[in-house]
Amino acid sequence: MRPLVRWIAAVALPLAVPAVITGALWILPGDPAEIICPPGICTGREVLSARWGLDRGPWGFYTTWLGHAVTGDFGNSWRVAQGLPVRDLVLESLPATGQVVALAMVPLVLGMVASAAGWLPRRADGVWQFVGLIPSVILALGFAAVVQIQFGAASNEGLPALLRVVFAALVLGVADGALADAIVGTRSTFDEEFKQRYAQIATLRGESMLSNALPNVLPALVGQLRARVLAVVSGTVVVEVVLGVPGLGELLWSGTLLQDFGVVLAAAWAYALLSGALLLTQAMAEVAVATWVRAAPPVPERSP
């Protein structure tokens, strides 16, 4: 049942996000065209209204925007990078965010594996939890100061740029309790499973508890991993801006601050697609594990 709910949610997310934004635009007081294109900030409201179907009500706007979005047409930016296609801005920013997220997952996955294998002493939990108390913005601030002092404000290429990405990943992988939750969460999942009768019988038979319990805890671990990826992706907004990494989070923040609605909607939709993909991955992993666990074990042939 759960994988089915996830499949449905994965498909619904990219449709629901623009729908909710559209609903909010029409519920809030004022003309939606003025919210999207505030007077004094952008010009050509009539042209914009006609292009995006704002003059045809919420359904007209929703279907027009979604119809363009599936073909990769998000229009042009009117403040972040005036006149440039939003699609190009999003595509340019994706690699940096991809690098940050992939690198941030390294300490988290290592922490989960080490915790599952019992390589990390329980006494060290306090250390991870203490480090996890540091908010990401504070840790990112410290690293930003280090880069700026060492390389100067205009240090956006070569080693400084690489350092910014590495530091951003480190912040997302450690701060806000990320690493502590990965380690302690994995351990407590296994601890619960090890209390099961079958796991204790496996010990008596001289088998590894880990290999016996792993198939049963995998769905829970995959769920935890998805939550961590989502938290890391969400955290990129703050960390990329503080450390000056030109990624999707930075683009979204610039769009919000400068009230560039086209950029914000496109970036939010990109995040919704990513979340949907994560949900699909989790659902597929759950189905695969269930199939693996339920597969009938091979029965050895009896000798006559």
Next chain:
Amino acid sequence: MMAEARPARGPAIALAAVLFAGLAVLAAVAPEFVRTPDLSARYLLPWQSPPFGTDDRGIPLWEVAAQGSRIVLVPAMVAGALTAAAATLAGVARCAGWSWLDTGLQAVGELVGSLPRLVVVLVVALLIPPTWKSLLPIAVVWAFLAAPGAMDEAATTAGRLGGARFVEALKAHGFSAARILLYHVIVLNLRPVLVRQAAEVGMQVVFLEIALSYLAVSRNEPSFTHPDSGYSWATLLYQGYTAALGEPLWHAMALGVGLVAAVATLSRALRAAARAR
């Protein structure tokens, strides 16, 4: 097997009360507007201009700290209360055997929990009219996004208790349904989960405000979490950042980090204070 040592609840309750009272008093005494900049009094250290010194424009740092406290206090409490209410609903639904509500909450939780929170917050920040500029709507949205996790944990805790069978067993002992749900389920069983989740979300809202305001301050743009006349704790941290670059404002950094540490400690103390016996 040796029982795991747990910190005593009494000191945790006292610590939480002291920290909360400190922040509340700071918010209560916050001036409507900070003092006019006085360049002759800038960069004063705490002992030169008690209690916390002044910033690069001669504004006393305690006024900035107090205004920051006022910005975050109520929204953080509202967000915590909303999260706790949602978790209570999920826990009660599991115990009362309302399977349709239980399934519905799981489905909504799956969808809402799949959204990157900060992205949603930024979209909301873009959409809310400038006249509503406040942390409260953002805190409410954050609570809504954090609710699925809290609801899941509360439902699991209630399920571990025995769910509907637990309620039936107590009914057989003659307790009323209202007493079972309000006292046995919520107060005795769900309390640690509710307080922990509320404290966690309250702390997250404070850190969210700091992060959003910091990003705005660093780009010299107005923040959408408070009116332009107000100062956030992020201002202290930004001044602390300039200290790392050579400005004599280490005392601002110490105050900013100290306030963040106080909020984190308050959250931990509340969790310890509400843990199960």
